[in-house]
C-alpha cells in the first residue's frame with residue numbers, strides 16, 4: 572500500500588547541511604501496524620512528516636495505493652491528506668477554545684465518508700466529556716479526543732508521533748488497545764514513531780533508523796496484544 576523508494580532529506584546548506592534521511596526505502600502492506608524506532612535525531616519524525624505531506628523530501632518517491640504522493644499540487648495534496656491521512660501527536664494539539672465534541676466535529680465535516688461521531692466517542696470512552704474544553708480533560712482523555720479527531724474521517728493511514736509519550740502506563744495501555752482495535756476493525760495502516768520498546772512488541776513490522784538510514788526492517792509474526800503486556804515502568808517513555 573505504501574511504497575517508499577530512495578528517500579533523501581537534507582536540512583541546512585553548505586557547511587551547515589545535515590542529511591537526516593539517506594536512501595530510505597521500504598514497503599508496507601495495507602493494515603500493517605508498524606513501529607518506527609531509533610535514537611533521538613535519527614530522522615523518525617522527519618520520515619513521518621514527509622509521509623504525511625507536512626514536509627517535502629529532496630529526492631525519492633512515495634506511492635500510496637500505486638499513486639505518487641510527492642510533488643502534488645496543493646489541491647491534490649489536500650485531497651490526499653483528507654482522504655488518506657489521520658495524525659496523532661504526543662501533545663494532542665486540540666483546539667483550546669472548542670469543546671471535545673467540537674474538536675472532533677470539525678474533522679468529521681471534512682469527510683464525505685466519516686464514521687459515526689457519537690459511536691466513536693462512546694467507543695473511546697469520551698462521550699460523557701463531550702462538552703468539556705481540552706483544559707478540563709486529563710492527558711489520557713485529551714489523547715482519546717485526538718484519536719477520535721484523527722479517526723472520524725475514516726483515514727486509510729494513521730500516522731502517530733510518540734502517541735503515548737506524555738501518558739502514564741495505564742493510559743498507554745488503553746491507547747495501545749484502542750489503536751490495535753482500530754487497526755483490526757478498519758484495516759487502518761498504522762505507523763507509530765516511538766522510543767517505547769513495548770510498542771514494538773505489539774507491532775507486526777519494525778523499522779529501525781540510525782543516522783537517517785534504515786538499519787533494520789523486521790517482521791514480527793507474533794505481535795503481542797497490548798492488554799497482555801505489563802506497561803508498568805514505561806510511563807513517559809516516548
Ligand SMILES: Nc1ncnc2c1ncn2[C@@H]1O[C@H](COP(=O)(O)OP(=O)(O)OP(=O)(O)O)[C@@H](O)[C@H]1O
Nearest residue numbers: 582583591609610611612613614615616617618764
Ligand atoms: N526543520 C528543521 N530544520 C533543521 N533541522 C531539522 C529540522 N527538523 C529536524 N531537524 C534535524 O533533523 C534530525 C532528525 O530530526 P527528527 O525530529 O526527524 O529526529 P527523531 O528521530 O524524530 O528524534 P526524536 O526521537 O528526538 O524525536 C535532527 O538532527 C534534527 O535536529
